[in-house]
Amino acid sequence: MAVGTPVVTADIPEVAERGRWLRTVVEFCRARPLGAIGAAIVAVNLLVALTAGWIAPYDPLATDYGAMLAAPSASHWLGTDAFGRDVLTRILYGSRTAMLVGFVAALVGATLGAVIGVASAYFGGKTDLAIQRVMDIFLAFPLIILALAVVSILGNGIGNVIVAITIPMIPRAALVTRSSALAIREMPYVDAARASGFRHSRIIMRHMLPNVMASYLIMLTAFLGQAILLEASLSFLGLGVAEPTPAWGLMLRGAAVQFAEAAPWMAIFPGLAISLAVFAFNLFGDSLRDALDPRLRAQ
Amino acid sequence: MARYIVKRLLLMIPTLVGVAVIIFLLMRVVPGDVVELRFAGESSFASKETLDLERKRLGLDKPLFKQFVEWMGGIARLDFGTSMWTGAPITEEIRLRFALSLQLAIMATVIAVLLAIPLGVLAALRQDTWVDYAVRIFSIAGLATPSFWLGIVFILGLLIIFKWLPPMVYTPFWVNPWQNMLQLIWPALAVGYRYSAVATRMTRSAMLEVLREDYIRTARAKGLWQRLILSRHALKNAMLPVLTVVALEFAFLMGGLVVTEQVFNLNGLGNLFVESVAHRDYTLTQALVLLVAFVFIFVNFLVDLAYAWIDPRIRFR
């Protein structure tokens, strides 16, 4: 099925540029300020995730029944939650969960998808047809059921949430890379390589993979944002990570909704954290797409 | 064209069978069953014999293969059976919820398209100016806002500012359009915003491509409106990827709006999904998954037809 001519297919970049990294970065920032802002926020987020242990003012698990639902103050900048736990601390630690889930799910999902997509395009014929049918099945399968099933079978926990988020990403990534790869597959030099008897793996590694790199990168950044949002949604539904692990979606669940008026800081700040992170990834990803796809470049 | 349509329709069957096999097995791998849940719940007097008796009645003691064949046989006769949890016919369980989900999906789509096309075109025409930036920030913000969060803000806003709450019970449009709209317009707006974000971005990049077409480039000197008018002809092609995104999103809305439905108390398919899995209602879950998969495949089929209609080469691939 040519179905779901996928979301990102329309932008198959021709050749990814290489080298002169620094200059590229500087140029990117100047030409695409929005993208640069996004990248900066992502970098800060990553930094926070890495250093949460040092910069967080409290222990994320430390309860304080004397300071339950305390409003933002000098001692608790963003207030405390229903157990008297410091909201700022839990947001800082929560970025660990978000980044871990986001990066692992997006990397694994996009990479596996890319491998399947490239292989499907390269071998063509029956193999392609078979792979496409399997991918169709997974595409048509409702996402929420997949997540529900994975969590019911494996239980809550970061690892299982990653699995639940990654599985639906694979067929989507496969579709995108397949169509990019198909275009390259038709290139004369690939035919030449096959004719001169190079091994399949070598042709795929040398010629096909580098050329689908751009669409892979675009997809990766899109998936990153999606994965973080999905993790938050699943946690909100009680299908994500379990307490007392600090996680943004989990912080929005339960007490945050009940105290939405009396203690709005419990809902506002984790909500902002999610939005900001997803916003940043998308901003960066969008600009990356504009930059990598020659057809979208401004003249 | 007719041959192409038949071929495409036939290709749906293996996909649907694949989905059926997976959901059938998946539900049985998930621990716990409907009998356990019904009888081991809040009191503790049910004996193991009672549980086994009930399993037998539901046919859960039969070999898996037999259960599957019986289920498939039923579907071939368009008989989806009865819900294991409520005992009511599946069609009765699904009908009204399907109507609600369908209507909501259509409303959200209309809102999304009405927002996305003008915004996307505008952003493309003014690429890399503040207009472009504003549109992009607006649309990315839509992607970045968790829908459950937005829903809660909506409801609280209506309650606090207007001291008013949308109706809680679904009235079909043909019964009372005003009540119907009063209830569904809010979730449609909340969902439509996010949805429009996806479509806006796609419109923008599709438009950018169109604007690179040679004949439009040559007309560049003639100014903005001429470019727009010129590009109208090319817009038909450019709108295909947008159509794809809209269609995919539409299919997703049919069963994926769990949290929105909860927050706005909508009696739709998303909630039914979660409940049927929670109850281990095998028959209902299986029917729902098939239904949603069918909607997805069918919508994509329509998109493909549109492609084939616009670009005849596709038909002969």
Place this chain on the structure above:
Amino acid sequence: MQRRMALVIVLVAAIAVAGVLPSVAQQPRSGGELVFVVPSNPPSYDAHREETFGVIHPMAPFYSTLLRTDPTDKTGTKVVPDLAESWTISKDARTYTLKLRHGVKFHDGSEFTSKDAKATYDKIIFPPEGVASNRKGEYVDVEAVQAPDPYTVVFRLKHPSGSFLNSLASPWNWIYKADLLAKDMRWYESHIMGTGPFMFVEHVKGSHFVGKKNPNYWDKGKPYLDGFRAIIMTDSAAQVAAIRGERAMIQFRGFSPAERDSLVNALGNKITVQESPWNCVILVAMNHDKKPFDDKRVRKALTLALDRYQGAAALSKIAIVKEVGGVQVPGTPFATPPAELEKLAGYGRDVAKNRAEAKRLLKEAGVPDGFSFTYTNRGVPMPYEPVGVWLIDQWRQIGLNVKQTVTESAKHYAELRGGNFETASDFQCGYTVEPDLDLYKFTSKDRNSANYSRYVDRELDELYEKQGRATNVDERKKFVREFERRLLDDEVHYIYTPQWHRIIPHNSKVHGWTITPSHYLNQQLDTVWLSE
């Protein structure tokens, strides 16, 4: 925050006074439609086989039971007549004879007689082959149900019982029509037809139920309402919004303290709050088949680690729990008085001492510091989540590193039944406070399949039987007390967390409904009326 809390307390107090006075002074007014929220989607229509209040709330108004608990009794323990007008108990407490009301009509116009009562109870206690009855176990002591004449029904028991009247007042035992059952035992799973104060109008799946007044209800002048509309709404935020937006008047299960406060803040005296201890409690099951929980020193350490009084006070602000209790709801006839309760392990006020003792016991049992185990919690937000977070935090205080796994209900019960956990949240909830019902689940695992801690304790079984057959109240109290000490202190088979607390903030227009310790009770709605 402090000020806001104080304000809320003043408001609640003012409203409580304001709300109670008029209902005493005012005459019930007829008419109007009660709109209420049901927080659960009911499965089949047959209360004999279902377990959820989602069946009781929208459908109990369509039915009657033989006896019922007094709708004005806050303790929910006083048994009064319903379809049976009087009863006698034989001297040996083994024969219960009920005299039935004359002239009671089913909604189809046919007359109710003892044949229907017998058919109903036979379905529950002695179901025909192939029909599963969920509550058979509750009535194992019944030898026979007899209908000697059309207006008498007799229950013969194998042993004397002090609590059987309560069982006959069970809100689950709706009286069905014998002829319909004779035709199809499963008829009532998909149809509704009773003798209750309201008649069934419609049920839209997943959406709502509608009932209208039964003009031929046996209790003349009742019901007061013209009808009711029960709206199914699973999300708690949506429920609160419905009450707040005055789209619904009441939700009969309960709200959290935060939800109560937000309603009172928003609506002031338009809201009346009723509260009661709730006969539900989260238990910690400790799997005796898994090391080190086979060692009672370890189990005792786990209960000693809990600062119950501080915990109950803190949790009562954020969750639907409030008081520290033993095996009976605090304040009820068989409950252990607080001073004596403090003698049980982990119930003492000196927390530092308890925790030192806990650490000593762990050391003695060879459990290393920082020992890690899993607490499997049922994935129900309220109050499982806050109680779970609290437990884990408490165990952390004695150097235990506890991981939480959250499992959704179906899986949770599969894991509990399969013994596939170390420690887990378990749950006990009864329709009336009555030791026979409340203690049954703690009998040995070979006697009841809901013993998830998986132990065999014959001494406990014996105490259960002794208290059930004691006809003298003081004697029964003594056995219940002994049972409690063995269960929670000597052996620590289970751990009790704070007692649930039921909070019903409702529209002040609603009168004639009294909160009880059970959300299964008092839902016939015949006494409910609406003021202008």
